[in-house]
Amino acid sequence: METCKNFCPVSDTNPQACSVRLQSVAKKFGDGPDVLQDINFDAVAGDFVAIIGPSGCGKSTLLRMLAGLVSQNSGQIEIDGSAPGRNSPELSYVFQEPTLLAWQRVAANVELPLILRGVPAARRAEIVQRCLRQVRLGERADAFPRQLSGGQQMRVSIARALALDPRLLLLDEPFGALDEMTRNHLNEELLSLREAASWTAFFVTHSVAEAVFLANRVIIMSANPGCIAHEVAIDLPYPRTPATREEPSFQQLAAKVSGLLRTVEEAAK
Amino acid sequence: MKIRCSTIWPALIAGSAFIAIWYGVRGIISPAREFMLPPPHEVLAAFGEHATELLNASRNTGIGALLGFSLAVVVAVAMALTLSLNNLIRAGLYPYLMMMQMMPVIVIAPILVLWAGAGLPSVTIITFLICFFPLVVNTTQGLISTDRSLVELFKMYRASKWQEIVRLRVPAALPYFFTGLRIAGTLAPIGAIVGDFSAGNSAGNGGGLGFLTLIYGAQFKMAALFATVFSGCVLGFVFVAAVSGLSWLCLHQWHDSYEKPDN
Numbered sequence: 361m362e363t364c365k366n367f368c369p370v371s372d373t374n375p376q377a378c379s380v381r382l383q384s385v386a387k388k389f390g391d392g393p394d395v396l397q398d399i400n401f402d403a404v405a406g407d408f409v410a411i412i413g414p415s416g417c418g419k420s421t422l423l424r425m426l427a428g429l430v431s432q433n434s435g436q437i438e439i440d441g442s443a444p445g446r447n448s449p450e451l452s453y454v455f456q457e458p459t460l461l462a463w464q465r466v467a468a469n470v471e472l473p474l475i476l477r478g479v480p481a482a483r484r485a486e487i488v489q490r491c492l493r494q495v496r497l498g499e500r501a502d503a504f505p506r507q508l509s510g511g512q513q514m515r516v517s518i519a520r521a522l523a524l525d526p527r528l529l530l531l532d533e534p535f536g537a538l539d540e541m542t543r544n545h546l547n548e549e550l551l552s553l554r555e556a557a558s559w560t561a562f563f564v565t566h567s568v569a570e571a572v573f574l575a576n577r578v579i580i581m582s583a584n585p586g587c588i589a590h591e592v593a594i595d596l597p598y599p600r601t602p603a604t605r606e607e608p609s610f611q612q613l614a615a616k617v618s619g620l621l622r623t624v625e626e627a628a629k
Numbered sequence: 630m631k632i633r634c635s636t637i638w639p640a641l642i643a644g645s646a647f648i649a650i651w652y653g654v655r656g657i658i659s660p661a662r663e664f665m666l667p668p669p670h671e672v673l674a675a676f677g678e679h680a681t682e683l684l685n686a687s688r689n690t691g692i693g694a695l696l697g698f699s700l701a702v703v704v705a706v707a708m709a710l711t712l713s714l715n716n717l718i719r720a721g722l723y724p725y726l727m728m729m730q731m732m733p734v735i736v737i738a739p740i741l742v743l744w745a746g747a748g749l750p751s752v753t754i755i756t757f758l759i760c761f762f763p764l765v766v767n768t769t770q771g772l773i774s775t776d777r778s779l780v781e782l783f784k785m786y787r788a789s790k791w792q793e794i795v796r797l798r799v800p801a802a803l804p805y806f807f808t809g810l811r812i813a814g815t816l817a818p819i820g821a822i823v824g825d826f827s828a829g830n831s832a833g834n835g836g837g838l839g840f841l842t843l844i845y846g847a848q849f850k851m852a853a854l855f856a857t858v859f860s861g862c863v864l865g866f867v868f869v870a871a872v873s874g875l876s877w878l879c880l881h882q883w884h885d886s887y888e889k890p891d892n
């Protein structure tokens with residue numbers, strides 16, 4: 361009954377990560393002030409972009425625009441050359457909360473995007489198994505979400521996001537509610553998942569260390585109106601390991617981002 | 630839903646205390662008024678004496694309650710789905726649903742008797758009217774309270790409206806639905822008894838507990854009246870137990886209102 365709707369999302373060819381282009385994008389809600397103003401940004405295929413900035417500066421709004429959930433008031437957004445929405449390449453969104461279907465077992469939660477996008481049943485089980493193994497939850501396929509810890513639930517959420525083999529991954533403070541140790545683990549896991557697939561990522565976070573560890577580019581946003589104040593290139597080589605956090609270059613970059621973030625926050629006062 | 634000794638003993642003790650107090654009160658009221666409160670053993674005897682009548686009446690009331698309750702579930706769920714789809718429909722119909730809830734059964738009963746005939750049809754409709762409101766309100770609330778992020782997730786995966794309803798809104802509304810179902814489950818037997826009291830019909834053995842109340846009342850059979858009351862209680866318990874069981878079946882694995890199963 362549920363057949364391929366627009367296109368079969370899981371292709372056998374080696375798909376490419378997508379590029380993202382934002383040109384003079386501005387956004388406001390109703391008659392309110394500009395939430396985002398004059399956003400210009402180019403991400404090339406495979407970029408891992410971390411976004412950091414004061415609360416309320418429009419980070420989530422930016423991600424939601426990329427996902428096609430809200431549209432900009434002016435300017436252009438292109439994902440692989442087309443506007444976000446129905447025709448954009450496969451993308452996945454990871455929320456701050458695990459956002460799982462409580463009444464479905466772990467496997468069924470991961471299967472959900474596949475069902476909604478009409479992937480044939482014969483292929484679904486295998487994809488679900490692979491994604492769960494990737495996040496080291498192959499053993500918990502039959503558990504209900506509430507039987508898992510917060511970190512495990514988040515991993516299910518990531519497995520679900522990867523099920524459709526997305527070209528673009530949008531993550532809105534996905535590990536914000538977790539303790540630092542779990543967060544570090546999941547950061548390392550996310551990077552190892554990136555080795556195995558090719559996607560472009562936008563990752564919103566409040567943690568400087570997390571941003572510098574994950575990304576090759578860190579955007580620092582300022583508020584009222586939200587705009588891109590600084591960009592810092594993180595030229596630490598991948599693959600990054602826990603040892604990366606100890607390196608002087610890592611700490612220098614983290615200090616630099618922290619400093620810029622502080623100037624942005626002080627300017628807002 | 631394990632039944633433990635720790636939950637049975639207190640209930641047994643409280644029940645025994647209740648019976649003791651009953652005997653006690655009976656002992657101190659003046660002999661002229663003793664007829665007002667038959668002692669427990671006389672009520673028990675009345676159960677035996679009127680067993681056939683009581684069973685028959687309980688069955689008739691049970692059927693009316695079940696029919697009205699089921700009808701209410703079906704119509705309320707359909708109504709809730711309609712209401713949840715559109716704010717305008719909700720705003721337009723809500724006041725009238727409220728009015729429906731305000732309708733006094735005693736006043737509506739004679740009208741129903743004229744329209745649908747006394748006995749089972751009227752009893753069913755009255756039960757329906759009483760059960761409908763809590764069901765429709767709770768279910769609608771459930772259907773419109775779906776987690777916003779999940780709705781957006783479905784949107785991003787380009788789910789159809791139908792998929793969103795079947796795979797997301799309906800299961801997410803289940804706990805709310807069962808809240809309504811529990812309320813309706815306790816109201817249904819009461820509704821059927823009240824309905825039978827005001828629109829009942831004993832023709833062809835069709836009378837229920839409400840009708841028996843009228844008869845025993847007219848005959849001043851106090852012990853039999855008390856037995857009728859307890860029959861109504863038992864019927865209520867059956868309904869509540871059935872609804873609780875159903876709720877447990879549907880929710881215990883995943884919903885936080887039930888204890889987590891062991892890993």
Ligand SMILES: Nc1ncnc2c1ncn2[C@@H]1O[C@H](COP(=O)(O)OP(=O)(O)OP(=O)(O)O)[C@@H](O)[C@H]1O
Pocket residue numbers: 389395414415416417418419420421422
């Ligand atoms: N749907 C909406 N309607 C009206 N205003 C909104 C809406 N969504 C966001 N806003 C406003 O836009 C601004 C930016 O919100 P946004 O959620 O993007 O911030 P954020 O940077 O993600 O903040 P945080 O770090 O706290 O998550 C806020 O001032 C918020 O009040």
Ligand SMILES: [Mg+2]
Pocket residue numbers: 419420421532
């Ligand atoms: Mg946010």
